[in-house]
Amino acid sequence: MDAELAYLKRYPDVAGAIKAGTVTSALEHFLNYGRFEGRVWLGPERTAAGSEPVPEPPPPEPAAVAHNCDAILLTQGFLFVDGWVDDRFDGLAAIEVAVDGAGPVLSLPSCRYRRQDVEQHLGLSSTFESGFWQLFRIPADLGLGPIGLRLRLASGRAVALGAGNVVRLSLREHFEAFLGFYGRRQLIGSLVARSFSELGLGLAGTIEHMHNAIRTTRAATSEGTYGRRPSRPLLSFVCCIYGIPDFLFLQVAQFARYANLERCEFIYVNNSPELEEVLHRDAEIAAFLFRTSVSVISLNQNTGFSHANNVGIAEARSQTIVVINPDVFPYSAASFGTLSRLAQKTRHALIGGKLFYADGTVMHGGMIFIADPRHSALARTKVWTVEHPRKGFPDLGDSDTTPVPAVSGALMVFDRADYDKLGGFDERFIYGHYEDADLCLRFADKGWKVLYDASLTFWHYEGRGSIKRPEHAGAVHYNRWLFSRTWSASLSRQNSEA
Amino acid sequence: MRILEISLFHPELIRGGAQQAAYELFLGMRKSGLDATLLASADLSGPNALFKPGAIITGFDGRENEFLFLSDAFDHAWLRNLNVRALKWFEEFLLDRKPDVVHFHHFLTFGLELFLLARRTLPKARLFLTLHEFLAICRADGHMLRTFDKTLCTSASAVRCHQCFPDITPEMFRLREDWIKQAFAVFDGFIAPTAFVRDRYTAWGLPPRKIHVISNAQTDYATLESWHLRPPSPAGRSPRRNRFAFFGQLVDVKGLGVVFEALDIFAKRYDEDLIFEINGSNLKFASEKFRIRFDEFISGKHQLPERIKVSWNGSYAMTDLPSRMGRIDWVLVPSIWWEIFGLVLSEAFMFRRPPIASRIGGLAERVRGEKDGLLFDAGDASELADIFYRAITEEGLWERLSAASPGVPSVESIVESHLRVFSGRAGAVRRARAA
Structure with a gap:
């Protein structure tokens, strides 16, 4: 099953949109709408035998790109990645995640924030937003195996990240940790404006899903x-x-x-x-x-x-x-x-x-x-x-x-x-x-x-x-x-x- | 008139001025034939064996009309009693005893709730509170000393109190004051041991017409037979009046540090012999700095000339007073906080030992400078050193001040003053005078 079919299978309403002529393909839907609604673009699905192709290995890196994956917060249905990259010469375009080793690849545009510690580490006199993060919705049945992460740069080059510090949290802990990060992050520019932008481009949908999941546990x-x-x-x-x-x-x-x-x-x-x-x-x-x-x-x-x-x-x-x-x-x-x-x-x-x-x-x-x-x-x-x-x-x-x-x-x-x-x-x-x-x-x-x-x-x-x-x-x-x-x-x- | 006296602690268990005054008053009432009951609190800082499973109020050592209120859940932050059973049993006790007058001496260990309960349970009873200290006004143990520099504080406010406790917001102090005043509103009257206390509480917002100044009840131990068995001036003492003594709690605010400093100055400035005796305990409640300094003076680590002798006699009971007073000339009261009443002044006066006291609070009110004692500015060690010299060398000074000592009012007269307030006659007399 290719990614197009996997997407349509996971989101049946998209097929309706194609039939109605609103969009021409699953990929177009994802690029223009889905990713902002918290939907995920899945790579090839695993089979029981695990014989499907694994995500492509990162191409050889012509020059080292300084980076680190600081933390991965993982809970059933959600994954939060936080790290930094020196992408001043080849901008970071997206963060790709493969959960459970050979599992499907999720890709979302990166969100950025300022890391003064990184600026100090790199010995920079100017400021730039080296931090990256993203909150992914992942299939609820995934996330128990190893996690593969890579950064996709504007040139198309991929930078493989280490597994980072994977912290498995309860849903509520994860939610609180993410919101704590979200409220405290430093930016170059307006926090309010950036937040509105990120929320409007799909983050709000993920937060809402997380919040709704937590709401079912109240008693x-x-x-x-x-x-x-x-x-x-x-x-x-x-x-x-x-x-x-x-x-x-x-x-x-x-x-x-x-x-x-x-x-x-x-x-x-x-x-x-x-x-x-x-x-x-x-x-x-x-x-x-x-x-x-x-x-x-x-x-x-x-x-x-x-x-x-x-x-x-x-x-x-x-x-x-x-x-x-x-x-x-x-x-x-x-x-x-x-x-x-x-x-x-x-x-x-x-x-x-x-x-x-x-x-x-x-x-x-x-x-x-x-x-x-x-x-x-x-x-x-x-x-x-x-x-x-x-x-x-x-x-x-x-x-x-x-x-x-x-x-x-x-x-x-x-x-x-x-x-x-x-x-x-x-x-x-x-x-x-x-x-x-x-x-x-x-x-x-x-x-x-x-x-x-x-x-x-x-x-x-x-x-x-x-x-x-x-x-x-x-x-x-x-x-x-x-x-x-x-x-x-x-x-x-x-x-x-x- | 059936009277219930409610005391913070029983002086038999924990010594302290407030409980001593309350107990003396209770005994005086009993002696006067009044139907008085004492309910004294005990908490877990005292002998735990007094606590009985499930009991909130019990008798005390088989003494007639004396009861203990066993307090195990007092909240110092909001001055509350967190044990609902304690509240319910107190209510039952009131209904059982049916007093016409309930006279509280404190809210510590009891909780402010008990004031509200007393009013609700006994709507026709007359309720009174003796203001033994300033804890209602000041969260810093009622000392009214700024916590950050130990300077004297003259008035509380939400922001000023917040400055002393930066972790507590001004609003919380506002709530604290509201809650205390809500509980205080039930009282028909307040009793202040000095005009100084009355004025502070008036400035804080209590109605002046409700506050009556009555001295603390205090048995005159100098009239006891045991005192007369001891000659007040034992043979062999120095012909000069050079024996000074401190009586009281060994804590910072009582000002012993000022005396230590004054002794150093005296040693440099004068050549006279001087004896200084310390009577008291509770060093454990003092600051570490104070404890170290105290230890240095007592152990001799701190070098003073041979002619200056410092000794510590340990704690004392009221019955020890005749002997302790018998071997000294002057009583030092060097407090550096707003001393409310100064029980030790009563002790000095009854034994005609002229006090040398800080010019502060109730001390300045009770000691008539140059008439029955000497005053110096609180914390002024240099002035105190000069007073030491004067006290030792000035011919006839001791005799003059000692002869003018006012002694202490009889307990009977203090009981009578309370009864006048309890019955409402004190107000009537005052109004008649005003008219």
Whole structure:
């Protein structure tokens, strides 16, 4: 079976595209579409007897090309290659991988990044992006045998790489390691623009596949409710905990300063398995001490903001949902009063409040969307960012309710039925960022209201409620790209109308 | 009036000023015929044999109305009790004893939750807290010393505290203050042993009208028969008043380092003989630098002239005070932190041993300079060396200061002051005076 047939067999939809005349061949499809969608071009398939031809051996190298393969991360279905090459005189065109020794060859254009250590090693006074990397999707049944790697240079010459340091990881470890690398890599030029380019050219598809595979492994490891749980609470507070357990107790305590909490329920969804026992302990104490209902649902991994909140909201009993960050606390007794007044009156409205930094300046008063001009110019597509007007400025003392493009997920109040109709937070976003804005835009898309209620005052000790890990930085690039791709047309229209 | 006194530790188990004051007050109440109960905490730093499987509150050594609160899960970061059983059993204890007054002396080892529970469980009871130190204000062990250079701190704020603990964000300090004030809000009143403490807590945000200044309860050991058996001025001593002594914890902030430095200066500057005795323990809590220096002075590795003698008598119990005080003339209180009350001043006053104290915090308030003691700037070893000389050589100084010693108020009077506050009469008297 040749590569053309192997491709068509693996991706039956391509045959349909050829029949419809969209493309003329499997190779054309791969070159123009497939490789950007995370599809792989396979060499000749193995036979059981292993009698099929093996990948061609690298041609003799006329001159040594300095290079190294630093790491190969391998898991079922995915392979990440990271290394460097001095290709100043013959540019690197693609990375080719043959898994399981005699297996098929995968080829993808290389992604590049800057390696200052290599520049130092080569004794260069100028900079160039010597690092290369690529994230491959590989057939799930491959990857157990030896791995062959080579770099295909612009001249057509192939440079065989050593096997590198092959590290076999679980899927989640692999995902985190890759995103950690992706968030930290150094470039010559704009990280945002390059990320948009790489994601748009197929990387996003691979990340999405990886993320989807991980999503199937999510599960709750324990659930417990402490205190008397009202059958129809006035308010259901849903909060995602990650990395820092202290906030469960402190948050309930802060609410208890100002209100009787017997008609409320607090649902904490834990994204840090190692905190499970501590959270159950504190939930029991908080429920006993403050006479309220505190539930803990502990998950087996960091599932991110969207999934955790969706899990928590699914358990909530109130019609009025308050999604709240662990580092958000009522500003005064009036804060709880405003929340209580909103209870069961939020139909077709998503409401955010005025959030304050600990120093008393305003942290949030609604959000707007801006197509960042510099990033957009560099990325040659609109890169949308979320901005908080008057962030860090003194409070104006306003108390009105006004429509806004979006509100922060740090504090959101909405009706359970509306949320259900929309299908909850979009779990395609990885870890956190942009899913709150996405929910607001979907609310608005329905013709419902997104409101900023300046009388709903809360403290928000932004960034203190959870820990930061390297993989989060990589996820932010993906989330921004996903958000921009999803909403760019709509936001452009809205902003031009405004 | 049924009173529950809640003390950080029992002085029988762990010595310390706060527990001593609490216990003296409790004993005074019992002696006055009041229905008082003591609940003193014990934690795993003490004798573990006192812990009993499954028990949170137990009796103590067969003593009437004395109980131990067995604390095994205190969280120093948030001043919380992490054992829900401890909270539930404390609630049961309150319901069982039904006190009209609950008087806390601390939150350490108990957890701030107990304040909230006391209010919830006994809505009609009157709740009080004695402010024995500044831990509520300052995370650095309540010392109010900047952690990075050990200079004195005058006020806490989220950013200033973050400067002392760079790993903890300002927001966390804001939450800490919120949580403590939330727990403190349950109290009907606070008792401060000095005006200095009252003023610090007022500046921190406690309502001034709620803070009452009452001296710590302290038995006057000089009135005990054992003291009278010992002549206060044993024969054979130097005719000059050249015997100085330190009483207290052997930790950095108590200022022994200043005395060591002053002795060096004194040795160079003056030719008089001088005896310096150290009474105290807990060297293990001192810094390594301090421990090394202490060891050098005690072992003689640090060279001082023969005429200057330094000795360490080890730890002491209250019952040892008569003999320890009997062989010295002056009591040094060289603290370099905001000493709240200075229990050792009470001990000095009761034995009419004039104190030489740092001009700081509660010490500066209690010692009336040149009347019943001498003051020097905290940390000023040079000034202290000059005071040594003056104390030894100035004719009649010791006699004058000793004669003016205020002694200590009787425990009965301190109990009476507390009862006035507990019953709300103290406020009424003050308001009447103000009017």
